[in-house]
Amino acid sequence: MEIVRSQRSRTNTPNDSVSTLPLYRYAPQLEVRLEDFEVFAMDRLRVLKGISDALARGKRPEEMENLVRDLWKANMRHPEASEDVNKDIISHFVLRLVYCRTEDLRKWFLSMETALYRYRFLLGSSEAKRALMEEFDLPCKAISRTEFENAKEKLEQVARSFDQPLPTADAIFYKVPFEEVPELVAGRRVYIHKGHAYVAMHQVVSLVVTQFRSNLSKALILTNRKWTSTIREQEKDRLTPIVEALSMSYLGPDYSQTKEFGEISIKDLDQLARSSFPLCMRHLFDKLREDHHLKHGGRMQLGLFLKGVGLRMEDALAFWKAEFSHKVGAERFDKEYAYSIRHNYGKEGKRTDYTPYSCQKIISSTPGVGDHHGCPYRHFSEENLRAALGRMGVGSRAMEDVVDKVRNRHYQLACTLTFEAVHSSSCDAGINHPNQYFSDSHKILQPKVEIVI
Amino acid sequence: MTKEESKNGSDDMLIDGPKQGNVIPDGFNPNYLKVYYGRLFPHADIFKWMSYGNDGRHPACDKSYFGRREFSFTLDNDIYLRFQSFNSESELENSIKEKCPSKIDIGPVYSVDPAKRHAYAQGGDNVFAPVERELIFDIDITDYDDVRYCCSGADVCLECWPLMTVAIKVIDTALRDDFGFDHILWVYSGRRGVHCWVCDGKARRLTNEQRGAIADYFRVYKGNENSNKKVSFPGPLHPFLVRSYTEVLREFFEEKLLLSQNLFSTEERYEKILSMIPDESVTSELRGKWQENRRSSNSKEDINFFRWEQLKNTLQSGKQKVQGLRRCVEEIVFAFTYPRLDMEVSKHRNHLLKAPFCVHPKTGRVCIPIDPKDCEELDPTTVPTLSELLRELNTGDSRMDVDNATLTLPMFFLVAEWEKTSLGKSIRFFRSSFLQPLLKSCKEEMESGYKAKIQQTKNSLSW
Numbered sequence: 001m002e003i004v005r006s007q008r009s010r011t012n013t014p015n016d017s018v019s020t021l022p023l024y025r026y027a028p029q030l031e032v033r034l035e036d037f038e039v040f041a042m043d044r045l046r047v048l049k050g051i052s053d054a055l056a057r058g059k060r061p062e063e064m065e066n067l068v069r070d071l072w073k074a075n076m077r078h079p080e081a082s083e084d085v086n087k088d089i090i091s092h093f094v095l096r097l098v099y100c101r102t103e104d105l106r107k108w109f110l111s112m113e114t115a116l117y118r119y120r121f122l123l124g125s126s127e128a129k130r131a132l133m134e135e136f137d138l139p140c141k142a143i144s145r146t147e148f149e150n151a152k153e154k155l156e157q158v159a160r161s162f163d164q165p166l167p168t169a170d171a172i173f174y175k176v177p178f179e180e181v182p183e184l185v186a187g188r189r190v191y192i193h194k195g196h197a198y199v200a201m202h203q204v205v206s207l208v209v210t211q212f213r214s215n216l217s218k219a220l221i222l223t224n225r226k227w228t229s230t231i232r233e234q235e236k237d238r239l240t241p242i243v244e245a246l247s248m249s250y251l252g253p254d255y256s257q258t259k260e261f262g263e264i265s266i267k268d269l270d271q272l273a274r275s276s277f278p279l280c281m282r283h284l285f286d287k288l289r290e291d292h293h294l295k296h297g298g299r300m301q302l303g304l305f306l307k308g309v310g311l312r313m314e315d316a317l318a319f320w321k322a323e324f325s326h327k328v329g330a331e332r333f334d335k336e337y338a339y340s341i342r343h344n345y346g347k348e349g350k351r352t353d354y355t356p357y358s359c360q361k362i363i364s365s366t367p368g369v370g371d372h373h374g375c376p377y378r379h380f381s382e383e384n385l386r387a388a389l390g391r392m393g394v395g396s397r398a399m400e401d402v403v404d405k406v407r408n409r410h411y412q413l414a415c416t417l418t419f420e421a422v423h424s425s426s427c428d429a430g431i432n433h434p435n436q437y438f439s440d441s442h443k444i445l446q447p448k449v450e451i452v453i
Numbered sequence: 454m455t456k457e458e459s460k461n462g463s464d465d466m467l468i469d470g471p472k473q474g475n476v477i478p479d480g481f482n483p484n485y486l487k488v489y490y491g492r493l494f495p496h497a498d499i500f501k502w503m504s505y506g507n508d509g510r511h512p513a514c515d516k517s518y519f520g521r522r523e524f525s526f527t528l529d530n531d532i533y534l535r536f537q538s539f540n541s542e543s544e545l546e547n548s549i550k551e552k553c554p555s556k557i558d559i560g561p562v563y564s565v566d567p568a569k570r571h572a573y574a575q576g577g578d579n580v581f582a583p584v585e586r587e588l589i590f591d592i593d594i595t596d597y598d599d600v601r602y603c604c605s606g607a608d609v610c611l612e613c614w615p616l617m618t619v620a621i622k623v624i625d626t627a628l629r630d631d632f633g634f635d636h637i638l639w640v641y642s643g644r645r646g647v648h649c650w651v652c653d654g655k656a657r658r659l660t661n662e663q664r665g666a667i668a669d670y671f672r673v674y675k676g677n678e679n680s681n682k683k684v685s686f687p688g689p690l691h692p693f694l695v696r697s698y699t700e701v702l703r704e705f706f707e708e709k710l711l712l713s714q715n716l717f718s719t720e721e722r723y724e725k726i727l728s729m730i731p732d733e734s735v736t737s738e739l740r741g742k743w744q745e746n747r748r749s750s751n752s753k754e755d756i757n758f759f760r761w762e763q764l765k766n767t768l769q770s771g772k773q774k775v776q777g778l779r780r781c782v783e784e785i786v787f788a789f790t791y792p793r794l795d796m797e798v799s800k801h802r803n804h805l806l807k808a809p810f811c812v813h814p815k816t817g818r819v820c821i822p823i824d825p826k827d828c829e830e831l832d833p834t835t836v837p838t839l840s841e842l843l844r845e846l847n848t849g850d851s852r853m854d855v856d857n858a859t860l861t862l863p864m865f866f867l868v869a870e871w872e873k874t875s876l877g878k879s880i881r882f883f884r885s886s887f888l889q890p891l892l893k894s895c896k897e898e899m900e901s902g903y904k905a906k907i908q909q910t911k912n913s914l915s916w
């Protein structure tokens with residue numbers, strides 16, 4: 001891809017009438033205007049951001065499909081229809097440059113591009129799907145009639161378990177090694193036998209997506225190497241500033257660097273828990289006070305949150321020790337638990353300064369027996385949730401709204417409504433991170449001292 | 454010990470002759486361990502296993518393979534040594550004998566020798582990272598505390614242990630029939646659970662994501678004390694769950710667990726089951742029957758079975774009316790009996806797991822392999838303990854299960870030490886059922902991979 005300053009762009013790709021999804025295998029041989037470089041990328045970024053927000057709000061697959069169609073239509077159309085494909089490809093490759101540079105950026109880009117690809121695939125025609133399947137290097141074979149007859153009963157059981165129509169006599173199933181379709185295996189959405197998963201046509205998207213994700217992941221690593229070794233320096237005066245600016249335009253604060261370290265002391269914690277902790281952290285905190293113990297998942301979720309809130313490591317050690325000593329004794333605490341607290345603060349092992357968990361991460365966790373972490377809006381029964389909200393001081397009308405959101409699986413919106421009810425003020429941005437809940441709450445409740453110069 | 458005997462014996466307990474009673478008191482102490490590691494622990498077998506055929510005899514062998522495996526030792530004073538690695542069997546054996554760890558854990562095979570890890574970058578390209586690791590599962594009976602009334606915490610008895618047996622059957626069948634794995638080792642964890650090691654090449658090369666997918670495939674029980682209904686089947690069951698139910702779980706629940714745990718015998722207990730039924734009219738109907746039933750003279754034995762039948766009848770009669778009750782019976786059975794795995798253990802390749810044939814420090818029992826085809830036979834209360842084994846060594850009794858063979862003296866001395874003890878049975882099983890088939894398959898894989906490579910180079914040379 002050649003970047004050209006202020007010249008009319010010319011393309012030499014043939015006129016594609018069939019709108020197939022590109023494979024993004026190679027950077028296209030095109031000349032691109034510098035302005036388009038930035039504009040295309042921003043348009044695509046708007047689409048990716050829209051997807052990110054929707055996923056965080058827990059939107060269902062059907063809603064996502066419509067959303068992607070609308071976002072794409074709104075942002076990725078080119079005045080010249082024949083240029084649509086080029087804009088698609090160019091914007092993708094530009095964003096690769098932008099998002100290859102750190103682990104976090106890569107992770108985000110990978111997730112969003114994969115989601116985008118998935119829904120665009122689903123929106124395509126059967127013909128388009130089949131054509132794309134062939135383009136990908138997939139290790140799957142259509143099963144024979146005999147194989148189908150032998151597995152028919154089991155295939156029907158799987159279909160029934162998801163309220164899907166039963167496979168007809170001419171249904172096409174693909175036999176694929178189970179490790180190629182981890183999502184389908186995890187959800188028990190396929191029949192598996194002797195290491196092979198029997199994948200239905202409508203599930204084929206999972207195969208495509210896994211492959212896409214894997215290819216893109218590898219490509220990003222390579223792009224990063226190239227960027228660091230040659231491109232960044234070469235393009236110092238042209239692309240590099242654009243690329244660096246583009247990446248700042250999204251990802252919200254991750255609360256890994258608290259500016260106000262040490263502002264929170266142990267004696268404030270009980271009061272802060274009551275006034276400013278989101279329900280997930282309040283529950284963990286209360287359970288810790290009650291049982292003088294938390295299992296690993298809870299220690300991580302609460303511990304990192306407290307770090308993000310501004311609790312210094314020394315205070316954290318004292319706090320956890322005071323609690324755990326009641327149950328396991330001070331000596332055992334020092335031996336078995338102190339290490340991992342220090343680890344969270346980046347003082348042990350490979351010294352990663354761990355980031356407090358975002359709502360998305362917490363919602364997708366899997367608390368088991370004896371655990372208290374996770375998102376109460378998702379993991380609590382309605383009865384327990386109502387009780388917990390009552391203890392937080394949420395009134396009956398607000399509670400009905402919250403419960404309604406939960407029933408529709410909008411866990412973060414439920415938390416936002418709780419915030420609004422407890423603080424009697426609105427939260428337009430919506431809650432995406434427990435530490436955001438805390439700092440927003442803190443802002444409202446702390447009296448501000450204005451220094452007028 | 455009489456005065457006479459005490460004058461006789463020195464501190465070296467091994468001097469006691471066969472005729473005198475063995476005076477090794479039960480328990481666990483470092484001296485016992487020293488003898489165990491010196492004479493009984495199967496170092497060679499562990500080495501062969503962990504080498505997966507890379508013994509240097511075949512041109513395709515990777516000589517660095519064993520040296521890249523992480524072991525970790527827990528020493529007597531709770532000192533924990535991670536990232537131990539060894540380049541040969543003798544290095545492994547000598548280190549174990551010298552350090553006498555109270556616990557040995559096995560970690561993954563890394564990209565480079567763990568001892569050299571600091572020389573490699575951590576971030577970015579992640580050059581020091583796990584490359585192979587068995588697919589492992591850890592099932593602990595304390596995770597079932599909310600459904601067993603006979604014991605709690607670390608205790609285990611013959612009434613609740615069958616929960617582990619059932620878990621083995623369900624998971625083992627799925628690993629073989631569904632996932633196509635062959636080389637599976639089940640091990641008693643020494644106190645209150647079982648471990649599973651899946652050692653096929655395909656399993657060892659699985660990514661974290663793929664392991665997570667398998668763990669999720671096995672996951673049925675969701676939630677904790679904060680949620681009411683931990684098992685929920687919104688639709689008809691997946692074939693795997695159907696098979697588990699019809700082949701193992703239903704029978705176990707109805708014929709064993711109902712009675713051994715007295716699941717319906719008190720109000721507190723039957724209320725727990727009623728809380729799993731999301732229909733007030735059904736639960737109040739049953740509650741009404743059971744509250745008045747207390748007056749009738751059913752023997753203790755029958756009451757659980759009787760009430761379970763009543764529950765099933767009531768649920769099935771209302772089938773047409775309420776959707777959510779369709780699979781309530783299955784949900785209850787699964788809630789009590791379906792395996793509860795520790796997800797985190799299986800998902801991450803760098804998770805360490807205790808090595809088989811270790812001795813559990815709290816119980817003194819040896820972590821022996823379990824035959825999944827015969828798992829009901831394992832009685833956790835009679836698993837050999839360290840002190841028992843040492844007694845057996847001392848008396849020199851042969852406990853070999855050699856049918857109709859009488860040992861002549863010369864043969865006796867050629868026999869391996871462990872053959873003289875109850876450990877012999879376990880080691881023989883480990884070798885014949887697991888290690889030998891595994892190594893055979895490793896060699897075959899190596900051979901065919903090698904041949905393919907040769908063929909490839911040949912092809913590329915041709916014009």
